[in-house]
Amino acid sequence: MIELNQASKRYKNGVNALNDINLKIDQGEFVYIIGPTGSGKSTLIKLLDGEEIPSKGTVNVVGINVGKLRHSKVPLYRRNIGVVFQDFRLLPRKTVFENISYALEVIGMRKNSTRLRVREVMNLVGLDDKGNSFPSELSGGQQQRVAIARAIANKPKVLIADEPTGNLDPAMSDEIMSLLEKINREEKTTILMVTHDLPLVNKHKKRTIVLEDGHIVADLQQGGYVQHD
């Protein structure tokens, strides 16, 4: 499903964000990626969603060589994956309903099916009554749930979540976690979650990949993580 082969990323300013990453994630898995700030987590996500091109090695997602995509083909590739960003990235001038339906209009889904599917995912994330609100009228947790709803609306095979709980309090974080687990279970979506919320990682135990200075320093199948020095 997701496969990185000796992937490295060196930015133009000379920073080596990722070094020689080898990683394989199978369909239906739920994986944490953790590590301190500057360890290369964000770069890893940018490689996966096609925003950055690996300097060396290959990135394969759902059988597509992401680094080789032309600029105009990147959006087409992104229809296979859903991405949830820490800063939500909702369209400010569109309502909740329009934000979610935009992701479906984009792939040319018919109006009636769009409406049904939007209702369905709004129900899944528990925002049935917020369809006509604008993002600015919602709390952070609610906005994050809209972003998740949008990301899963077109049933992507992979969901990438970049610190989805980064701006939320622990109770809200738990809620988002169980939502993601539900999506993983019910929609069979492969989920890759970047986080530095260690209590959360230790509470909901999953396969955990630890990044440090652009290297994978641990890949714990059993999950749970204890800070080392």
Place this chain on the structure above:
Amino acid sequence: MINKFFRPIKEGFYGVGRHAAMSISSASAVTITLLIISVFLMFSINVQQFTKDIEQTVQIAVMVDYTHESQEQLDAIGIEISNIEGVNEVTFSSKDEEFQAYLDGFDDDQKELFEPFKEDNPMHHAFYVSVDEGSLLKTVADEIQNIEGIASINYGGESAILVINALNSVRTGGAILAIALSLLAIFLIQNTIKLTIFARSDEIAIMRNVGAKNQFIRSPFLIEGIIIGALGAIIPIFISIYGYIYIYKSLGGVIISKMFVMIPPHPFVLQIAVILLGIGMVVGFIGSFFSVNKYLRWKR
């Protein structure tokens, strides 16, 4: 399919409405440049009309020598003149007609004075030659001069050519200014729209994030640009229509002398209105095309 066609239009109108302040600032950039373009446009089209009018009235009068008055000789001269490049029309006027025309210039009682000359007509057979373009006047005249059997020619001389040349350069200058201003307008409007779209570069990036193809993102912005261009054209159109009609009326339809007759306002102002609307929409389209493309490339 229908949805595919109407979606950008609908979204374009929404876009203008939901970003009202930005739309107004872009539209006013269009308004100002269109006003200036309109003035130059109406000016140079009028000058073009003056030039045409004058060119049409300037003729070369060709007098045939007394030695070449047989019908065959006249025919030959007529054909030879018509064959000269740049000659538009050749009209023949016999010496009798010339005499009559000369007589018509006098009062009836004075005409009697010329009775004796009727038998021994002193006038020449004449050809009147009009040319395609004022600038050809001199070369055509020179060639006619070389035809055998021509007594003299007359074409208002250097002064006619000078007027026509002057008007021609004014017209060319006006046209160049109008084109230069249009390019400037595109640049200005592109910059304004770029600023308004810059505020929305995040939006464009998000659209790409959720899988929107470039064309899908671009088309509503293009419609928005066209709408803004059309909105910006409204004020210049009304000012041009009423301004031109006002000037036409207060000058009585002529500038300085009867030599420069202005183009009547109807349907001229309506044509100008259509041109201004067209320029506004095209410029809005091009401006947003370049701006959106720039921000589509902003992130991968």
